[in-house]
Amino acid sequence: MTNILKYDIVIVRFPFASSLKYKARPAVIISSKQYNSNKRETLLIMAISSATSNKLDFEAILENWQDSGLEKASVFKASIATIERDFIITKVGSLSVRDKENLDKMIDNIC
Secondary structure: OOOOOOOEEEEEEEEOOOOOOEEEEEEEEOOOHHHHOOOOOEEEEEEEEOOHHHOOOOOOEOOOOOOOOOOOOOEEEEEEEEEEHHHEEEEEEEOOHHHHHHHHHHHHHHO
């Protein structure tokens, strides 16, 4: 998958801490175009969860989750990771303008 951009919603293989198994989870790409073209083939992502009731005060709800390709109401989780491009299973959509603004505000608050 070569055309991955900042604010794209992807499904990635997240490893379980206690085994070699993986679970497919949604995430949003937060790295820039320049970073995404690095020779190491890595991307920066932020986790997305449908567990909206467990939202921390500084985490943001996706307002247009359906338009972004997600199946359930979701929240940006304060969990940033570096992954290899090969861990992406598929791209499901992109954030709306409003959700991009909310994500950027959240990142400003936590970083």
